Amino acid sequence: MHSIRQRSLGGPEVLELVDVPRPEPGPTEVLVRVAAAGVNPVDWKVRARGGFLGEPPFTLGWDVAGVVEELGRGVTRFAPGDRVFGMPRFPGEAAAYAEYVTAPSRQLARIPDGLGDVEAAALPLAGLTAWQALVETAEVGSESRVLVLAAAGGVGHLAVQIAKARGAYVIGTARAEKHAFLASVGVDEAVDYTTGPVAGRIHDVDVVLDLVGGEAAADALSTLRDGGTFVTVTGAADELRGQAAGRVRLEGILVEPDRLGMEALAELVAEGALRPHVSATFPLADAARAHEAIETGRTQGKLVLTVG
Incomplete structure (x- = not known):
């Protein structure tokens, strides 16, 4: 599968599209086929400084929206084919800039009807x-x-x-x-x-x-x-x-993964009280361009990577 791997600390040029093995879900985890991944200021700051993830190589990204592909042992909340979104593992490595990610099932929520994958990926973090x-x-x-x-x-x-x-x-x-x-x-x-x-x-x-x-x-x-x-x-x-x-x-405050919070956000979306604004999208391979844009500090709303 394709993933955006960071090879060193520095500017956006350190991000590269690579082929890596598809991850396998462990107990209580699900495998998600990623449709879109949100881009946040913390992403470029970690890329430039290491921060939470230390020294590269690692894969950036925490906001994820996609479809459940496979269940790990003990998962009862989802079934293959369910549309889900969330911010798994933060501030650890979630590796959302990829075609597939694994995530603890209780750090994800169902995407509400009427919310597309791109908007859903803009919402979690x-x-x-x-x-x-x-x-x-x-x-x-x-x-x-x-x-x-x-x-x-x-x-x-x-x-x-x-x-x-x-x-x-x-x-x-x-x-x-x-x-x-x-x-x-x-x-x-x-x-x-x-x-x-x-x-x-x-x-x-x-x-x-x-x-x-x-x-x-x-x-x-x-x-x-x-x-x-x-x-x-x-x-x-x-x-x-x-x-x-x-x-x-x-x-x-440092944000934490939270299924109940995600479900509360989903409820606001369903009520028409909350809608993420996506000002631009970029293909996964152009993650470096997305970082150049968000690093200006002048973006309006959210930026999102589209996958697949």
């Missing part, structure tokens, strides 16, 4: 990040005022929809040219972060979701009311603790 940050950590509800930094990005545009489905008032930051897109996914108030700090323009926020880090995160912290919640996925929590100084709750 970004959607679970948003769900675990906003719903399970910050407990966003109908009275919440939520500020999402980088609201037009992969996690951001899904976070907006999840918060809106919970009844929240949502403020999102993005460049002015993306404000129409923000409106289309439900943002109540769009803020152009390029025109100056948001802290002087936004006040009394209950929850901030930081997808940016750096000065933007420190700025956004000041928008929170006393007792508000700041959730970051960027690793900025430690450097912000002094500024928070007990005034607000500060949490750093």
